[in-house]
Amino acid sequence: xxxxxxxxxxxxxxxxxxxxxxxxxxxxxxxxxxxxxxxxxxxxxxxxxxxxxxxxxxxxxxxxxxxxxxxxxxxxxxxxxxxxxxxxxxxxxxxxxxxxxxxxxxxxxxxxxxxxxxxxxxxxxxxxxxxxxxxxxxxxxxxxxxxxxxxxxxxxxxxxxxxxxxxxxxxxxxxxxxxxxxxxxxxxxxxxxxxxxxxxxxxxxxxxxxxxxxxxxxxxxxxxxxxxxxxxxxxxxxxxxxxxxxxxxxxxxxxxxxxxxxxxxxxxxxxxxxxxxxxxxxxxxxxxxxxxxxxxxxxxxxxxxxxxxxxxxxxxxxxxxxxxxxxxxxxxxxxxxxxxxxxxxxxxxxxxxxxxxxxxxxxxxxxxxxxxxxxxxxxxxxxxxxxxxxxxxxxxxxxxxxxxxxxxxxxxxxxxxxxxxxxxxxxxxxxxxxxxxxxxxxxxxxxxxxxxxxxxxxxxxxxxxxxxxxxxxxxxxxxxxxxxxxxxxxxxxxxxxxxxxxxxxxxxxxxxxxxxxxxxxxxxxxxxxxxxxxxxxxxxxxxxxxxxxxxxxxxxxxxxxxxxxxxxxxxxxxxxxxxxxxxxxxxxxxxxxxxxxxxxxxxxxxxxxxxxxxxxxxxxxxxxxxxxxxxxxxxxxxxxxxxxxxxxxxxxxxxxxxxxxxxxxxxxxxxxxxxxxxxxxxxxxxxxxxxxxxxxxxxxxxxxxxxxxxxxxxxxxxxxxxxxxxxxxxxxxxxxxxxxxxxx
Amino acid sequence: xxxxxxxxxxxxxxxxxxxxxxxxxxxxxxxxxxxxxxxxxxxxxxxxxxxxxxxxxxxxxxxxxxxxxxxxxxxx
Numbered sequence: 083x084x085x086x087x088x089x090x091x092x093x094x095x096x097x098x099x100x101x102x103x104x105x106x107x108x109x110x111x112x113x114x115x116x117x118x119x120x121x122x123x124x125x126x127x128x129x130x131x132x133x134x135x136x137x138x139x140x141x142x143x144x145x146x147x148x149x150x151x152x153x154x155x156x157x158x159x160x161x162x163x164x165x166x167x168x169x170x171x172x173x174x175x176x177x178x179x180x181x182x183x184x185x186x187x188x189x190x191x192x193x194x195x196x197x198x199x200x201x202x203x204x205x206x207x208x209x210x211x212x213x214x215x216x217x218x219x220x221x222x223x224x225x226x227x228x229x230x231x232x233x234x235x236x237x238x239x240x241x242x243x244x245x246x247x248x249x250x251x252x253x254x255x256x257x258x259x260x261x262x263x264x265x266x267x268x269x270x271x272x273x274x275x276x277x278x279x280x281x282x283x284x285x286x287x288x289x290x291x292x293x294x295x296x297x298x299x300x301x302x303x304x305x306x307x308x309x310x311x312x313x314x315x316x317x318x319x320x321x322x323x324x325x326x327x328x329x330x331x332x333x334x335x336x337x338x339x340x341x342x343x344x345x346x347x348x349x350x351x352x353x354x355x356x357x358x359x360x361x362x363x364x365x366x367x368x369x370x371x372x373x374x375x376x377x378x379x380x381x382x383x384x385x386x387x388x389x390x391x392x393x394x395x396x397x398x399x400x401x402x403x404x405x406x407x408x409x410x411x412x413x414x415x416x417x418x419x420x421x422x423x424x425x426x427x428x429x430x431x432x433x434x435x436x437x438x439x440x441x442x443x444x445x446x447x448x449x450x451x452x453x454x455x456x457x458x459x460x461x462x463x464x465x466x467x468x469x470x471x472x473x474x475x476x477x478x479x480x481x482x483x484x485x486x487x488x489x490x491x492x493x494x495x496x497x498x499x500x501x502x503x504x505x506x507x508x509x510x511x512x513x514x515x516x517x518x519x520x521x522x523x524x525x526x527x528x529x530x531x532x533x534x535x536x537x538x539x540x541x542x543x544x545x546x547x548x549x550x551x552x553x554x555x556x557x558x559x560x561x562x563x564x565x566x567x568x569x570x571x572x573x574x575x576x577x578x579x580x581x582x583x584x585x586x587x588x589x590x591x592x593x594x595x596x597x598x599x600x601x602x603x604x605x606x607x608x609x610x611x612x613x614x615x616x617x618x619x620x621x622x623x624x625x626x627x628x629x630x631x632x633x634x635x636x637x638x639x640x641x642x643x644x645x646x647x648x649x650x651x652x653x654x655x656x657x658x659x660x661x662x663x664x665x666x667x668x669x670x671x672x673x674x675x676x677x678x679x680x681x682x683x684x685x686x687x688x689x690x691x692x693x694x695x696x697x698x699x700x701x702x703x704x705x706x707x708x709x710x711x712x713x714x715x716x717x718x719x720x721x722x723x724x725x726x727x728x729x730x731x732x733x734x735x736x737x738x739x740x741x742x743x744x745x746x747x748x749x750x751x752x753x754x755x756x757x758x759x760x761x762x763x764x765x766x767x768x769x770x771x772x773x774x775x776x777x778x779x780x781x782x783x784x785x786x787x788x789x790x791x792x793x794x795x796x797x798x799x800x801x802x803x804x805x806x807x808x809x810x811x812x813x814x815x816x817x818x819x820x821x822x823x824x825x826x
Numbered sequence: 827x828x829x830x831x832x833x834x835x836x837x838x839x840x841x842x843x844x845x846x847x848x849x850x851x852x853x854x855x856x857x858x859x860x861x862x863x864x865x866x867x868x869x870x871x872x873x874x875x876x877x878x879x880x881x882x883x884x885x886x887x888x889x890x891x892x893x894x895x896x897x898x899x900x901x902x
Contacts, residue, residue, distance in 0.1 A: 597885040
């Protein structure tokens with residue numbers, strides 16, 4: 083067969099657009115990655131947070147074309163805005179560019195269901211090329227599909243491929259080139275047309291309301307869109323791109339047919355399947371058999387006794403990876419940025435510019451980059467879980483539990499990741515299809531005890547609670563830490579239960595979930611997912627985090643008191659001179675004294691800064707919680723990241739650098755007194771502070787991540803307000819309740 | 827006639843009708859759950875409260891509580 087030469091692109095001609103579409107779990111994304119290589123762009127569809135992947139590929143003849151990865155869908159009919167994307171992208175309506183060709187990825191092992199969508203595409207009169215995928219799996223089962231017969235019956239080209247193994251890709255690329263050059267050979271028109279006169283009349287009636295920009299003047303395409311409208315439009319539904327005329331016409335006609343006792347949905351769907359069923363035996367060489375390997379695996383993985391322990395073990399590995407395996411990499415990143423700061427500090431004269439570069443810019447970039455290990459690791463696991471098909475089982479196993487809180491079973495992995503860090507967890511909510519499920523999960527994940535809260539708990543528990551045994555056997559301090567984890571988990575679940583019944587109330591949608599066969603992951607796709615997520619985080623959330631770091635730095639560093647600054651500069655010179663001097667016990671003592679004065683002055687500067695004033699300003703609001711204005715400064719500083727609270731308190735108390743294990747900081751905390759001589763920190767205040775940190779949204783990175791995922795400031799603002807209010811009330815109850823009970 | 831609740835894992839039964847709300851019925855039909863089709867009950871997942879069916883070579887899980895909308899004609 084001699085393919086006609088590809089048409090040379092005319093100068094200034096529009097670049098051809100190829101849409102890659104298909105059912106979920108057909109290897110569509112793997113194929114998209116194979117075709118486009120690394121040349122990809124990720125954006126969002128307008129109005130919905132569904133990722134829109136586009137890429138470019140070069141055809142064998144040298145021409146470059148644009149490729150769009152249409153979100154996976156079983157059918158073009160839609161009930162939600164997310165599902166509406168498929169019909170818009172394939173039909174090229176409502177702002178989406180009309181594709182010159184649809185490459186439909188078809189799972190050869192589930193041919194009839196996949197052909198259902200092929201029929202829909204052909205009805206729309208869009209050129210169709212079928213990429214018959216998973217042919218390797220089919221062969222391994224001893225089956226085969228007659229590609230010629232399939233192509234003949236469909237009237238559109240069919241190419242057998244294996245996206246996973248990279249088989250047939252060259253042939254597919256040539257077929258894309260050929261089809262683009264002669265699209266009429268791939269546009270045979272509707273294969274199935276209604277047999278009954280009644281249904282034909284229904285379609286004609288609704289077709290009359292289809293606007294010309296939808297039908298492009300073709301009566302057949304208008305009828306196809308009428309069938310789509312009859313199947314999809316409901317009262318009410320979430321669809322946004324439907325003209326009023328079409329909506330009215332489709333609803334009225336449906337009501338009419340229902341009154342006649344007909345079921346239009348079933349008539350249309352049954353008609354298409356009847357077309358497929360009449361021909362399927364002529365394509366498939368051997369009757370479909372059970373998926374033995376997957377069934378054997380599921381016999382263990384979904385076993386009533388073994389399934390759940392195995393699931394817990396898998397989730398345990400994911401959790402451990404985020405919680406502790408990411409640590410060394412994060413340590414290295416922090417170290418690199420420390421070294422960088424040190425280099426700048428050594429190379430520049432002391433002053434405001436140097437402070438800005440080291441404490442705002444470098445620290446800010448560092449606090450963005452430090453999230454990368456956890457993000458990469460989490461998406462490594464999500465990629466593997468999705469690719470192997472185990473994610474569907476996770477959703478299955480967790481459905482009952484998560485549903486009681488109004489959450490999707492797939493929310494489990496983000497919720498679990500929240501115990502390590504809310505930022506990657508929020509990004510992981512994309513594994514859920516519905517916007518509302520994602521938003522709900524994002525609103526509760528930040529309540530999980532993330533690892534940044536641990537230093538605060540450690541400091542408070544270590545400083546204020548005895549190391550003694552509780553009731554003679556349980557170590558009090560450890561018990562308290564466990565209690566904080568339990569508390570945060572219960573609060574997150576309660577928040578989900580409340581939000582899902584109020585702000586994020588949604589009709590509960592019946593669950594229909596495909597259990598894909600187990601497959602080995604396509605590593606290139608997994609790695610690509612990891613780096614796409616990392617890049618998106620750096621470029622979008624990163625900017626917000628950087629700006630916030632700079633703003634916080636300014637709050638903590640200004641205004642400068644000139645007398646204080648002069649004294650600090652003198653001390654720096656003094657210390658430098660002492661450093662040069664010969665080491666004697668006297669010199670060391672003097673150095674220590676200077677360092678102590680420096681720390682004290684640093685504390686004075688911080689207490690006099692805007693943050694210090696803000697601490698004073700908010701004191702009346704936090705006093706009922708048992709906190710003084712110095713703790714208020716710590717709360718402000720902690721907004722950069724919760725663990726910063728510890729080092730901020732070190733500076734506030736004039737101790738210089740301190741961490742949660744620091745004995746001097748613990749001693750200082752125990753010694754800190756109020757004006758009346760009573761201690762500031764009692765166990766009750768410590769508890770109140772821990773409760774505050776458990777619930778408050780003290781994390782700008784979380785807010786930046788929510789902003790990125792929801793594409794609006796509305797949700798991050800709501801998150802901040804509700805968590806802060808919740809924290810305040812809970813701390814108030816703990817502190818005031820404790821006092822009523824006689825604790826101080 | 828019997829409801830999903832009476833279908834045992836491993837059993838193959840003919841689907842007679844689907845109840846429930848329209849979008850649920852429509853999506854199930856599009857996945858191949860058409861009245862008259864043979865459907866195999868693959869397993870029940872006790873922990874999650876789900877039931878898995880095989881239809882037209884695809885495996886679909888539904889909540890047991892929602893799958894009662896599927897009415898079968900049992901062979902035996």
